[in-house]
């Protein structure tokens with residue numbers, strides 16, 4: 001039976017990494033992925049497709065490869081106006097249609113520097129869908145996430161992440177609140193999964209490891225621990241704010257292929273300060289024996305740490321320990337059905353827990369959230385300063401082949417609640433907070449850089465493919481890859497973990513949360529630009545994948561520790577008496593032999609070089625942007641000066657013209673006056689009088705023109721004293737000609 005393979009459209013990735021391309025065409029791959037196991041491989045569709053379309057040879061691709069790419073879907077959710085804002089504040093976001101919004105700078109309308117207003121001109125942004133403030137949680141879930149849940153249960157991978165500034169509604173979107181109909185997409189996802197697999201649950205003989213691997217589940221289940229009913233309150237008791245889970249249960253049920261059995265596994269990781277932690281890790285209290293860390297959990301999950309009785313204020317502080325985990329490349333043996341030698345990365349040691357019901361999964365997540373809060377206390381009790389990643393994995397096996405481990409398929413859906421995207425200048429800028437903000441920015445910046453690089457690589461590849469249209473020739477991706485940039489996934493932990501969704505198969509959905517009433521126009525503008533960029537990045541449409549069984553291994557653990565002290569307290573909570581110490585252990589320094597990333601000093605040096613060049617490029621771009629703005633301002637200033645000079649010059653000309661006309665008028669009036677007085681006496685002498693008057697007038701004109709020319713040549717400007725002109729006007733203007741004007745050089 002032929003094995004299902006990854007789509008051949010991963011040419012971008014192949015080109016970037018220099019790995020050989022897959023051999024099957026997309027059509028064959030799709031046909032394989034959508035069929036039940038029993039009918040796969042020998043299907044006539046697949047065979048006929050292969051016959052009709054010979055697969056490209058190694059290193060070659062053709063334009064149909066891009067067909068299976070699809071852009072990241074970006075949904076915009078606009079947060080409603082809440083009581084935390086000035087009621088008179090006007091939103092800077094206006095919804096124009098189901099897919100577009102106008103984003104305008106509230107200050108640009110008042111700007112005195114209207115000439116610079118083009119910098120913040122209103123922009124129109126287009127999304128896959130725009131959700132207005134009154135959108136219900138259930139409607140939001142069914143539009144954005146339900147298709148991904150369906151993909152998950154059909155053996156396909158998906159990623160969903162929320163992006164936005166602090167307080168924009170990211171956590172509300174993912175988790176929701178305990179109000180009626182306020183459950184977020186995560187609890188709803190769990191409800192739908194367990195509603196749908198009712199009666200189809202499999203056993204946990206196998207468990208998922210790493211990203212796509214499976215192995216025999218030989219860990220014995222631990223004894224259930226119960227700590228309720230203790231007299232001394234446990235940390236979990238005092239941390240609970242609203243007394244438990246949201247009671248909302250999403251009733252949606254998806255129709256599934258009933259020939260399969262399903263098991264559901266959950267993991268919960270946190271990326272904080274560029275370190276990855278397991279929020280399901282049982283945090284040991286040194287005063288109690290350490291707990292078993294089996295991957296199977298009791299019916300009601302408990303956490304040794306959270307259920308440890310709090311020490312009194314006099315006693316020794318409770319020691320909380322957590323260990324950072326390493327991110328490692330997956331061994332290719334996890335997915336031998338793929339012809340690609342590229343692999344994603346996984347968090348080594350991250351626990352994946354088998355969950356039997358939605359309520360059990362929600363309870364586990366609640367514990368994980370409490371862990372996150374405990375370690376996040378003092379970091380920022382109001383705001384998420386870490387990225388939280390919940391991964392739901394489904395193992396699916398055909399009932400007729402459940403004893404054949406190679407027939408097991410794994411698929412996963414990762415929901416990421418990213419930390420707020422605000423910049424350092426808006427956060428506290430010293431000590432731990434600065435480092436924290438810097439790390440948040442770094443990972444989000446790297447995420448943006450990855451998207452940008454992927455987009456430009458994809459465009460370059462598309463251009464290369466397009467240039468071969470009509471020529472009938474195939475494209476050798478090895479040629480194209482030389483011109484493509486390396487996508488900087490390695491530059492942050494977040495992108496390393498998410499890398500597989502971008503370079504491998506799977507859909508990606510981005511939820512952009514915006515609070516249009518806050519004061520962060522610049523930050524939100526950055527968010528909108530990020531979304532616009534993400535929408536242009538293509539990911540590979542997913543296919544179902546079979547997994548082999550890798551060997552079981554035991555891992556050594558050597559840690560380096562770093563001490564952090566947490567003072568729990570504030571806001572009138574009972575736990576304020578407890579003094580806690582946190583040991584945040586650095587990630588393991590030893591590495592497994594065969595799944596460790598090969599260390600090549602040259603490659604590392606090249607990556608460092610690329611990184612420093614990237615930083616230099618960014619700085620150079622910033623400098624040139626600043627210079628451009630300054631230059632524009634200078635040019636504008638110069639233009640304004642010139643305009644003012646021209647205006648002055650024309651005003652002077654106008655005044656001269658007025659003066660000239662006035663003198664002419666004076667001459668004419670004088671002439672008329674003389675004519676009327678002489679008319680009766682010497683009728684015959686009038687023509688000669690008129691003649692002399694005309695001569696006078698011409699002389700005046702000539703002298704004025706001459707003076708203007710002189711002034712133009714010497715650059716001398718004159719101002720006219722009009723008051724003296726008026727007062728000195730005589731009944732015989734000609735008598736005062738040339739004397740009744742007071743010219744003064746300026």
Ligand SMILES: Nc1ncnc2c1ncn2[C@@H]1O[C@H](COP(=O)(O)OP(=O)(O)OP(=O)(O)O)[C@@H](O)[C@H]1O
Nearest residue numbers: 079080165166167168169170171172383384419420
């Ligand atoms: N669509 C919504 N409807 C009602 N309330 C909302 C909505 N979105 C957010 N809120 C409320 O707004 C506040 C801030 O939301 P939330 O905590 O989800 O922001 P956030 O983006 O996760 O912030 P941070 O990054 O700091 O964690 C919360 O009180 C939340 O209940």
